[in-house]
Amino acid sequence: MVKELERAGLPVVHVCTVTPISLTVVANTIVPAIAIPHPLGNPALDKTEEKALRRKLVMKALSALQTEVDGQKVFED
Amino acid sequence: MAKIKVVHYINQFFAGIGGEEKADIAAELHKGEVIGPGMAFNTGFGEEAEIIATIVCGDSYFNENIDAVKAEILGWVRELAPDLFIAGPAFNAGRYGVACGTIAAAVKEELGIKSITGMYVENPGADMYKDKVYILETKDSAAGMRAAVKKMTAFALKYAKDEKIGASCEDGYMNQGVRVNFFEKERGSKRAVDMLIAKLAGKPFTTEYPMPDFDRVEPNPAVKDMAHATIALVTSGGIVPKGNPDHIESSSASKFGEYSIEGVTDLDESTFETAHGGYDPVYANLDADRVLPVDVLRDLEKEGVIGKLHEKYYATVGNGTAVASAKKYGAEIGKRLVADGVDAVILTST
Numbered sequence: 001m002v003k004e005l006e007r008a009g010l011p012v013v014h015v016c017t018v019t020p021i022s023l024t025v026v027a028n029t030i031v032p033a034i035a036i037p038h039p040l041g042n043p044a045l046d047k048t049e050e051k052a053l054r055r056k057l058v059m060k061a062l063s064a065l066q067t068e069v070d071g072q073k074v075f076e077d
Numbered sequence: 078m079a080k081i082k083v084v085h086y087i088n089q090f091f092a093g094i095g096g097e098e099k100a101d102i103a104a105e106l107h108k109g110e111v112i113g114p115g116m117a118f119n120t121g122f123g124e125e126a127e128i129i130a131t132i133v134c135g136d137s138y139f140n141e142n143i144d145a146v147k148a149e150i151l152g153w154v155r156e157l158a159p160d161l162f163i164a165g166p167a168f169n170a171g172r173y174g175v176a177c178g179t180i181a182a183a184v185k186e187e188l189g190i191k192s193i194t195g196m197y198v199e200n201p202g203a204d205m206y207k208d209k210v211y212i213l214e215t216k217d218s219a220a221g222m223r224a225a226v227k228k229m230t231a232f233a234l235k236y237a238k239d240e241k242i243g244a245s246c247e248d249g250y251m252n253q254g255v256r257v258n259f260f261e262k263e264r265g266s267k268r269a270v271d272m273l274i275a276k277l278a279g280k281p282f283t284t285e286y287p288m289p290d291f292d293r294v295e296p297n298p299a300v301k302d303m304a305h306a307t308i309a310l311v312t313s314g315g316i317v318p319k320g321n322p323d324h325i326e327s328s329s330a331s332k333f334g335e336y337s338i339e340g341v342t343d344l345d346e347s348t349f350e351t352a353h354g355g356y357d358p359v360y361a362n363l364d365a366d367r368v369l370p371v372d373v374l375r376d377l378e379k380e381g382v383i384g385k386l387h388e389k390y391y392a393t394v395g396n397g398t399a400v401a402s403a404k405k406y407g408a409e410i411g412k413r414l415v416a417d418g419v420d421a422v423i424l425t426s427t
Contacts, residue, residue, distance in 0.1 A: 002424050003292070003404075004406075004407025005424065006297060008411025011298070013421075013422070014424050014426065015423060016426035016427075017427070018140045018172065020175065022426070025201070026294070028296035037097075037137065039426065040369075043363070051366075051372065054370050055373045055377075058377065058423070059377075059382075062303060062383065065308075065423075
């Protein structure tokens with residue numbers, strides 16, 4: 001799906017936990033997530049901390065969208 | 078002759094420990110135990126080989142801790158020193174396929190021990206590892222267990238006994254991109270003309286030189302003005318309005334859904350849930366923002382970091398879903414987003 005969205009002309013960032021799969025399907029812009037059942041959350045944290053964590057990941061995704069990418073790039077910390 | 082010693086790797090499901098709620102269990106070594114599909118392998122091996130240990134690991138645990146789990150399991154296998162390592166079969170289970178491919182390839186490459194696995198051709202683990210280790214092609218579900226075990230058993234014995242392995246199409250493993258010189262029965266000109274005649278007659282023929290399939294899409298230019306951009310959310314994590322109005326299937330989804338989040342500032346357990354059957358749904362059902370971060374994007378919209386969060390989001394279930402289907406959904410979603418003037422997309426996957 002990520003490739004088809006890119007093909008449609010939309011800049012797209014793939015936020016996912018298992019980045020090797022994303023690399024294999026040839027997504028271009030990739031942001032690693034927290035865990036498979038909760039990519040943008042962590043139930044071990046309290047609500048406020050969890051939202052702050054999610055905000056950090058979303059900000060990283062937005063900044064990836066604002067970065068010119070040549071080929072594939074995983075935006076690590 | 079001494080029996081061929083085999084170590085077998087399986088996930089929590091095939092070990093009978095549990096489903097998605099147990100996918101986070103750490104790796105376990107069961108010495109002297111034959112578990113789940115291992116029993117069928119052992120029967121198939123007859124007097125020639127036997128499983129001396131079974132290694133079990135939760136699929137999520139493996140994929141979230143790849144390097145550490147790999148090192149731990151390699152340590153056990155080195156100690157056990159088997160003649161052959163078998164992982165799976167994983168059929169079309171994505172995380173299981175990646176786990177099987179990763180560990181089977183590592184055992185072969187790092188320990189120099191013969192190693193095989195089995196899975197469905199569209200399993201993401203297949204493309205990742207088919208050129209590194211023998212991957213026997215199986216059906217897409219465990220209904221194909223009997224055939225998969227039969228095929229893997231035959232191949233395993235042949236391989237372990239150092240018998241000659243034939244071409245991928247003869248011995249049922251996935252093409253590794255290795256070319257071997259041999260003499261054809263008929264000369265090239267005749268084969269080419271035969272192929273041409275078959276093609277003209279609309280009959281099937283097999284090319285001798287398949288073109289590689291490079292499906293790459295160039296990245297689009299970056300978003301220049303985020304403060305005025307409309308951002309859309311798309312997910313393969315199956316987040317749907319409570320009650321799953323479109324009945325998106327928990328695996329092998331036959332459709333995607335388009336849902337309004339107009340006026341929604343937070344996804345909670347009374348309004349949204351996941352339809353995905355391939356991960357433990359507890360966390361997403363309690364708070365779907367953990368998969369589809371609507372709450373944070375609403376905040377960022379209010380603060381002017383982004384121009385706007387698109388009022389519709391798109392969701393499907395990426396669980397054993399055929400690549401062709403995902404491609405179709407992606408293309409259709411892309412068309413709709415472009416028509417709606419969306420500037421960029423965040424796609425989340427579980």
